[in-house]
Amino acid sequence: MTQMTMIEAIRDAHDVAMGRDERVVVFGEDVGYFGGVFRCTAGLQTKYGKTRCFDTPISELGIVGAGVGMAAYGLHPVIEIQFADYVYPAIDQIASEAARLRYRSAGDFTCPLVIRMPTGGGIFGGQTHSQSPEAFFTHVAGLKTVMPSNPQDAKGLLLAAIEDPDPVIFLEPKRLYNGPFDGHHEKPIVPWKKHELGDVKDGYYSTELGKAAIRRAGDDVTILAYGTMVYVAEAAVEEAGVDAEIIDLRTLLPLDLDTIQESVKKTGRCLVLHEATKTSGFGAELMSQVQESCFYHLEAPIVRVTGWDTPYPHAQEWDYFPGPGRVLDALHQMMES
Amino acid sequence: MTTTLPLSLSVPEPGCRPGDEPDFSDFVIPKAGEVERPPIDADPNDIRDMAFSIIRVLNAKGEAVGPWSGTLSSEELVVGLQHMMTLRIFDARMMNAQRQGKTSFYIQHLGEEAIACAFRKALRDDDMNFPTYRQAGLLIAGGYPLTEMMNQIYSNSQDPLHGRQLPIMYSSKEHGFFSISGNLGTQFMQAVGWAMASAISGDTRIAAGWIGDGSTAESDFHAALVFASTYKAPVALNIVNNQWAISTFQGIARGGVGTFAARGHGFGIPSVRVDGNDYLAVHAVAQWASERARAGLGPTLIEHVTYRAGGHSSSDDPSAYRAKEEGAAWPLGDPIDRLKKHLIAIGEWTEEKHTAAQEEITEAVITAQKEAESIGTLGAGKMPSPRDMFEGVYETMPPHLVRQRQEAGY
Structure with a gap:
């Protein structure tokens, strides 16, 4: 075991995958010599050479299109989109190509491709370095969408994604890269070096896609969260003194409905929490799934706490970002109803 | 003094619309044999003029002339003629089947048969094409069974793609034919990615990307040229300029100046134009480009100059936007007629042999069609589950x- 940040865990997953399988190639903007703007691929070019880890032109559609061609050839590309906010020019290559290749060719060609993207807000990145576009991807048949919340999961899920025979969107909450973040931006963060989930197994292991993790067991209310919001939920629950069960979804698609159902049927209450905008967000899907499968067990309406339906603002970031205060209010309201 | 005149927008128009007399007098066609054949490692800067000329081998008398001739034996040329004839007969029967309601959609290749049929013969079996929907000649020249193609078109229970894809959006890895998307341009960038993967893997295989004149306006085209140039990817990048993108003439994508091939100059990619209705010229250029790719010299950009003699698809009526006589006036002629004339000129073919081949191929296509239709057509017979x-x-x-x-x- 080694105590790692999420960045180090992601880098380690690349290293392990590249060492195990020479079909794994890594590329993107600034990922080669420099090792990425967040340093997630640092040292890989020196270790594995320029043809397995390299810089690309600034063209997201080019990066993903090259990845689709390489995956069709038989390589396992792991590509980085520098910020999730930059992915839009590549949506055609992701939604109509990577996601559809196996289906439309009846398995003649497949696309084992991992597209990594630093995601989400909380670093004063303004609207083009803060977005949470997960719902764009969960809406596309043929993609899997993953968002880890800690170094242990980041490494295991990334290794599973690289080994997956289908394209995986791997969203990395950049606010968590250096330590868990509970939404109290005025307080210092706890570094991963001092957190149990920063204790990462050495060498190879993988964390199965499609399985949620229960971060806190409880009987009164179920909180469905992923990424940074897992820690916001923890902070709110601690303050609220409510016996909440916090589920870290980890994989949004395929969704671990079994774990969700079991929890909601036990607690009878469900709070859905995400950083992305509300309307048509992934929370809408979560509410529908819970309503369809747990309606007769519910004691209160399902509640959503999300980012507002505005572009991501710069100066007003902490008013936009769902913090423990909003979650706390929602929990109190739910428990009263 | 700064001018304050009102500005106006320039919107290009084709030279000829319905009711107009077709006029190709501005279309400069070099004589066959006139363009030099540079060594494969020529400096791109020394051959820039090739993006403005047209490589041609067959002259008006049906003779093969100049430095680009001689890449194929007479036996191979007879096979090439048969491939083009097969594609044309196949197209005619499938267009008809679409009219009869046996399938939802079809795209024919009328007038463009030489390009994919000849190009395929310059590639090795395990090279990979990233085609558009108008390169079925790659399959026919690659020996893919006609019945399989028809099963796909009919979406019957033997459709290799299980009824999931629009008719003619074939896929065959075994025959070096990447799954057709239908979204324009995406495959151009993927071809470069596949070629990069081959180079990363120390393989010997190369890729060929295909795009139409209209789709060169997509960002994928630009991205493909950037990546191909940067990484010297072993890929032949083909633009099929058939003059029309549905109802939009090629000047809308190209703008008023230059040629599509000349777009390669900014990327330092050797860029050439070829007479797309000349089977021999297409093959010679394909061979030159694939030799370059295989020798590690990187990409080649090829503009195939041709004419879409039919509608865009079975859903299109070209008489609504272009003169009916335009196809007949197209100065580069018909690819089948031209190769036939050449083979007759060199004593390898006769009118009698041509008639017999026509009958024999028609028979083979009908046999394949009967077999496919005995399984099912769209909505009738055995369907995918x-x-x-x-x-x-x-x-x-x-x-x-x-x-x-x-x-x-x-």
């Missing part, structure tokens, strides 16, 4: 699709 609709979205079916399949009753 609705249960199969849920398969192959992922390698392993995730729980939500299992539930939805059950909900659907399968």
